Amino acid sequence: MDGVIANNPGEKEFHQAVLEVAEKLIPFIEENPQYSKLKILERLVEPERVIMFRVPWQDDAGEVQINKGYRVEYNSAIGPYKGGLRFHPSVTLSILKFLGFEQILKNSLTTLPMGGGKGGSNFNPKGKSDNEIMRFCQSFMSELYRHIGPNTDVPAGDIGVGGKEIGFLFGQYKKLKNEFTGILTGKGREWGGSLMRPEATGFGNVYFAQEMLATKGDSFKGKTVAISGFGNVSWGAAIKATELGGKVVTISGPDGYIYDPNGISGEKIEYMLELRATNNDVVAPYAEEFDVEFFPNKRPWEQKVDIALPCAIQNELNADDAKKLVANGVMCVSEGANMPCTPEAIELFQEAKILYGPGKAANAGGVAVSGLEMSQNSLRFSWTAEEVDQKLQRIMKDIHASCIKYGTDGEYTDYVKGANIAGFVKVADAMIAQGLV
Numbered sequence: 001m002d003g004v005i006a007n008n009p010g011e012k013e014f015h016q017a018v019l020e021v022a023e024k025l026i027p028f029i030e031e032n033p034q035y036s037k038l039k040i041l042e043r044l045v046e047p048e049r050v051i052m053f054r055v056p057w058q059d060d061a062g063e064v065q066i067n068k069g070y071r072v073e074y075n076s077a078i079g080p081y082k083g084g085l086r087f088h089p090s091v092t093l094s095i096l097k098f099l100g101f102e103q104i105l106k107n108s109l110t111t112l113p114m115g116g117g118k119g120g121s122n123f124n125p126k127g128k129s130d131n132e133i134m135r136f137c138q139s140f141m142s143e144l145y146r147h148i149g150p151n152t153d154v155p156a157g158d159i160g161v162g163g164k165e166i167g168f169l170f171g172q173y174k175k176l177k178n179e180f181t182g183i184l185t186g187k188g189r190e191w192g193g194s195l196m197r198p199e200a201t202g203f204g205n206v207y208f209a210q211e212m213l214a215t216k217g218d219s220f221k222g223k224t225v226a227i228s229g230f231g232n233v234s235w236g237a238a239i240k241a242t243e244l245g246g247k248v249v250t251i252s253g254p255d256g257y258i259y260d261p262n263g264i265s266g267e268k269i270e271y272m273l274e275l276r277a278t279n280n281d282v283v284a285p286y287a288e289e290f291d292v293e294f295f296p297n298k299r300p301w302e303q304k305v306d307i308a309l310p311c312a313i314q315n316e317l318n319a320d321d322a323k324k325l326v327a328n329g330v331m332c333v334s335e336g337a338n339m340p341c342t343p344e345a346i347e348l349f350q351e352a353k354i355l356y357g358p359g360k361a362a363n364a365g366g367v368a369v370s371g372l373e374m375s376q377n378s379l380r381f382s383w384t385a386e387e388v389d390q391k392l393q394r395i396m397k398d399i400h401a402s403c404i405k406y407g408t409d410g411e412y413t414d415y416v417k418g419a420n421i422a423g424f425v426k427v428a429d430a431m432i433a434q435g436l437v
């Protein structure tokens with residue numbers, strides 16, 4: 001860790017992500033000296049390539065705006081670089097390196113041939129018109145296009161990048177290259193997208209939680225569920241948790257959270273899509289629309305629930321939140337977002353021996369269906385929604401089984417340890433086989 005901190009000064013989110021992995025991996029590496037001898041972990045923390053570029057664009061008032069653009073091509077040992085693009089004002093190199101590093105192990109866990117990468121911009125979509133978003137996306141792709149390709153690097157969505165942005169990015173790539181290829185995933189279903197990709201992360205997260213609950217002979221039926229965020233992942237999680245008999249009582253935004261004691265289901269879930277499409281960054285209008293309570297500047301974790309699904313952003317659930325959840329008898333926490341729980345919160349969950357699924361395992365369903373989209377594009381074929389959903393369920397079961405295999409000690413499964421070791425072994429063995437490159 002001293003080396004990582006010295007070589008990547010000030011990148012605190014990146015340090016946090018590496019520490020979480022290193023803590024669990026180092027004892028395993030010590031027992032398997034082929035990994036330490038060839039310095040696999042030391043090589044893994046260093047991205048293969050980092051691209052940083054200028055993104056100039058013009059707003060509706062004719063003013064010139066300049067943002068930073070990035071793509072971290074982290075590791076290609078088991079497949080082309082793969083991972084989302086995040087457009088959010090908080091984006092820095094540290095955030096994208098933490099996400100790219102996690103993505104290597106997550107993609108390995110999916111069982112599909114995908115390396116790890118992540119990119120994005122500090123562009124703030126809040127309050128922007130569709131024309132502004134389009135001009136921004138075109139400018140972003142005018143540089144990115146030369147670094148990506150269906151066998152090189154295949155970006156997708158993340159915070160602030162959904163179907164609309166993927167469309168604008170794809171259109172610009174196609175125009176510059178004169179090629180219709182599967183260069184991005186999360187495309188529209190009419191032009192090469194996979195059915196179920198929008199739902200995949202949230203559904204996958206609930207499938208993973210369902211597997212964890214099954215180890216205790218339990219399920220979502222009759223359980224109360226707190227979800228944070230109101231974006232793509234939260235939406236999918238709310239649909240599936242409700243379908244399996246759970247009652248979702250919260251969603252949240254940067255402005256606070258709403259508590260709906262009757263459960264967020266049916267048209268209320270569809271309303272989340274409207275909220276997201278306004279680009280307004282708030283969840284409060286839900287409270288007015290459905291006459292429920294809004295808690296400004298608070299997080300949903302203070303409510304008494306059986307299951308918590310953090311689906312918004314990194315470090316959104318800290319030790320105080322974890323204490324409240326545990327005191328209120330939470331039995332399962334499954335991360336839809338990447339690194340939403342702080343290290344102190346994770347420790348509290350594990351001490352209390354509750355079921356805790358880390359993002360790299362629990363939210364891998366999104367990138368897994370992206371991998372299936374790549375396969376469909378290569379085949380020039382498309383599977384039905386049922387076929388994709390079945391494959392997704394199979395993959396989430398397999399990821400859960402890998403976590404059990406590497407993370408169980410006696411009665412308790414440490415899913416963090418399980419996910420980190422299982423994800424690492426495949427990448428490490430591929431790196432050894434491919435020599436010092």
Ligand code: NDP
Nearest residue numbers: 158159160201229230231232233253254281312337338366
């Ligand atoms: P979206 O942009 O669709 O949604 C993110 C949501 O969270 C937005 O509504 C956002 O509002 C809100 N949000 C931001 N900050 C906070 C906060 N502090 N408290 C509460 N809500 C907040 O993104 P996604 O749903 O795609 O991504 C959510 C998380 O899931 C991210 O951590 C992402 O990395 C992860 N993830 C996404 C996958 C995908 O396929 N999309 C796959 C795997 C993981 P606003 O944007 O207005 O700030």
Ligand code: 2IT
Nearest residue numbers: 083084156158366367370
């Ligand atoms: O964090 C993630 O796994 C994603 N944002 C999805 C990446 C992808 O390539 O689908």
